[in-house]
Amino acid sequence: MNAIIESVGLRRSYRGFDAVRGVDFTVARAEVFALLGTNGAGKTSTLELLEGQAEPTGGTVRVLGRDPYHERASVRPRVGVMLQEGGFPTELTVLETVRMWAGCTSGARPADEALELTGLDDRRTVRVKQLSGGERRRLDLTLALLGRPEVLFLDEPTTGLDAQSRRDTWELIRELKAQGTTVLLTTHYLEEAEELADRLAIMHRGLIATTGRVADVVAERPSRISFDLPVDRFLGELPPLAAMGVTRHDTEGRTVRLETRDLQRTATGLLSWAHHAGVELQGLDARSASLEEAFMEIAEGLEKRETR
Structure with a gap:
């Protein structure tokens, strides 16, 4: 260079x-x-x-x-x-x-x-x-x-x-x-x-x-998908999360949050399941990581490391 x-x-x-x-x-x-x-x-x-x-x-x-x-x-x-x-x-x-x-x-x-x-x-x-x-x-x-x-x-x-x-x-x-x-x-x-x-x-x-x-x-930070499951559906009904590329997940009430390194793969698997199961995913949001998220994660990680 x-x-x-x-x-x-x-x-x-x-x-x-x-x-x-x-x-x-x-x-x-x-x-x-x-x-x-x-x-x-x-x-x-x-x-x-x-x-x-x-x-x-x-x-x-x-x-x-x-x-x-x-x-x-x-x-x-x-x-x-x-x-x-x-x-x-x-x-x-x-x-x-x-x-x-x-x-x-x-x-x-x-x-x-x-x-x-x-x-x-x-x-x-x-x-x-x-x-x-x-x-x-x-x-x-x-x-x-x-x-x-x-x-x-x-x-x-x-x-x-x-x-x-x-x-x-x-x-x-x-x-x-x-x-x-x-x-x-x-x-x-x-x-x-x-x-x-x-x-x-x-x-x-x-x-x-x-x-x-x-x-x-x-790209070093994971993408995220979140959605609300209908009251008559459960997280366990989804295809195996690991098979869809999900690296981490959590729930809050009916809201499900997924983290993935392969957003297209995970979104495709999720939407395909919803289509065949006749499920409407309310509040569906899928997004790649932003620079702000990367910045905050790096800053917070360094702060925690230095206070140990």
Whole structure:
């Protein structure tokens, strides 16, 4: 893989506290990579090391083949960074802010073009202090895109955005990827990671708990089927659950819940039985595991392991 971002044994400590405890991953050219984790997992600390904002306590990091901290002058012009909070002068208008930033950016795209990209072209004369929280996030993104970056770091890019603005941002990220931009993002919106990321890593207390393609991480968790049996039917009347691929089941009143690694096989067996038995399965629900379920299972598993 042509690694555009590479982290090997990355560590970062603050006065004896290890925020990042040995992180390894790579991101390929034109790939969207999501860094996930609960609060305090070390995501932002890791991102700051990749951006060259701080020197690692240990390990190495390379962006575009260079050290982003010690070779900042050669890396920074090729990178766009969207922080969790921009901190812009509140009395400037949106257009004045973009023009000011453009004056400090190598090869900056025209201000009007940048504002149109993020849907802020109709807010150009509004002072920053009058923007909503979501509009400020879009301004943060506008400035990150000014230099036509080869690598884009996005820290919680859609926090505060309404549903339409969030989806507009997703579409923009997809367009950037199609143009060859490498994107590394952190997000608390697991749907966002599921929609955008080619691969992801889930962090927990400074370490990576799991990494891989989104589909592979989700596929490690079982699918689920639930339904209500009629009052005159019993679970024992179903075909052998193991033969249908069921790995676990439980009941609550008339409600039956099945877990399976082969959703199609289990659903086919269940529906075939219901059809031939003349049984209507009320409340039937069949679904694959979601990234949210995978994330919660991993986080809860790690918490239990560390409290033993």
